[in-house]
Amino acid sequence: MSSSEPRAGLTAMAKSLLVGLEDSAGTDRATELAIEIAQAQGARLVGLAIIDEPDITAGAAMGIGGSSYKQDRDKILIEDAHRRAREHEELFEHRCKKASVPARVLEVSGRPAEMILEELQHHDMVLLGRDANFRFETQAADTRTWDLVLHRASRPLIVVPENEVASSNAVALAYDGSVAATRAMRSFVSSGLARGRELHVVTVHENGATGWEIATEAVQALEELGYKAQLHNIVSVLPLAKALLQTAASVNASLIVMGAFAHSRLRHLFRGSATQQLVEQTTIPLFLTH
């Protein structure tokens, strides 16, 4: 399958990418990927370091006399958070300078999810390490930030797992006919990331004929945008995430595109969320939009 090139004038390019900074392996890979994208598209990077002061200084149940110790502890944790943020910022700037990618850093104080969502308004997309913990001073793992960002990001979000990804041109576009999936596909195309990539539309459905129809719809939509794509209609009883990951691995994809949380929270409550499962299980970066 030859790489795709769009019709002239139909593709915007991502010009400003936001990268969440902390010290996990996933964030390391996210920075790497952000630099690659920036080099390919001539974009600039903004590294966002977050001091989670609200959670550090949040009220706590304590006995009489505990308040003084809490203030002392809060002060030490905030100082440490600033010190670590500076280390992350310096490393990020060094890497961007080495790669000749224009970049700047931003240090903000606030709840991580709110800060990411707020800052994202000013950029074209955000890249976050899958194992990133922005509440590192107070929590061993940070599911709350992830939950909020995944549900509310107004721009594309690239989730980058901590493992190394084989360098490849292939992209798997998960498509189920939903509004979210269509929006993800268009968003991916308009970001410029589809240029020169080998596109594979993947549909997973219990009914082969229905799946084929859905997949064909996506392939046609891509053709209208000037992109050729290969169709993969998977008939499977496996959970969606598993089937999708297997197919993505079989085409050696280096990116998966998907509409996030296409179904209601109520459905997720009973049937689980495909997006959540995919984020937890993937070894390939995910391009997600709502």
Place this chain on the structure above:
Amino acid sequence: MTPFWAVLPFLVYLLGIAVVPIFFGHFWEKNRNKLIVALLVSLPVFLYLSSAPHGGALLGRTALDYLSFMALLTALFTISGGICLRGALVGSPLVNTAFLAVGSVIGSLVGTTGASVLLIRPLLRANDRRAYATHIVVFFIFIVSNGAGLLTPLGDPPLFLGFLHGVPFTWTLRLLPHWALVNGALLALFAVIDRIQFMRERRLPRRRSHTPAPLVVEAAGRLQLQGTLNLVWLAGMVGVVFLVGSFGERYLGDGVLRAAVQIAGTLLFAALSYKTTRPEVHEVNRFSWGPVIEVAVVFVGVFVTMIPAMSFLGERGSTLGITKPWQFFWASGALSSVLDNAPTYLTFASLATGVASAAGGAVLSPDNLGALAAHPVGRELLTAVSCGAVLMGAVTYMGNGPNFMVKAIAEQHRMRTPSFLGYTLWSFAILIPIFLVVSHVFF
């Protein structure tokens, strides 16, 4: 008879102390705000006492108790803040269990806060490379910050309040079997759990360090105890408290003079400690007057609002449905786990005077817990209240002052500590079964 409404400020205040730091943490940080709240809740009580018979005398007596209480706490805090254990140990199960065992003993000599201050940082340093160390902090709180304080009035503020109200200094030594059962069980359980975690860690892939470097770096080196002169001041202070408490009434009367001698004596040793301790020892312990000032401010409200509450319970104690030792143990314990254990102790001790009076013999008063301690029924009730208030202060972070202090210090050392709910699950799983045994065996 004391009206019920006069007790409301006490109930509201205790609840406020528990809840306000959670929901209005920034407001509660300032001692000025705490003082405003303390004075506001005390105002209705002042007004009530100004018109009640002997109200003025009660307030005066309470003021002396408050000053004695604060003098002792200040002295214990200052002296224990002037001692530190420097140097490096490796945190093996044997070393850790030994630390906790030592803590379980010295807690009754320097107070649970003092013992916690002295031992927590060396213990954290010894275990800073452990991957699984949460249980160490949890058991430290159980044993050193709570269970250790059962044997003398110096061990825990509730017992000192009892001492101020007449319980003989050596009376709490009768709690030795209870202390031994609880701390023995906890130490045994800890030794097993620590061994399991230690062996589990040995199977982990080798890494340079399991935990990041602690935020507060202290010098390693040969193990040494610094500030040992404070042990002399401690002995002096204990001597003053014991002598004045045991013989003061005979030679100094039971009024201002006796209280003044005790206060002056304890503060003298506090001052000697502060003056003779090297600044670097204070620095290692991160000593500041903040906690003492905070306790002083908050306890203004506790002491004042407690006056009508104690009278009310003393008058009506036998009608409230709590009459058996095991009921006192669990009731005082349950409240001590979520409200500060010092006023809870006095509340239930007052209740016990009413119950013991109804059982026969002399009519007892909450102002004279010595008589309660000597009463055949009262003695058992006071034992139950003492155990409940001291031991169950460990059930949540709120039950006793040092609990949160230990958590905060551990977090400064980058050790993960359980959340409020997480810690409470630990305590329910481990402490409640032990307390069931205590209740069955002793009450």
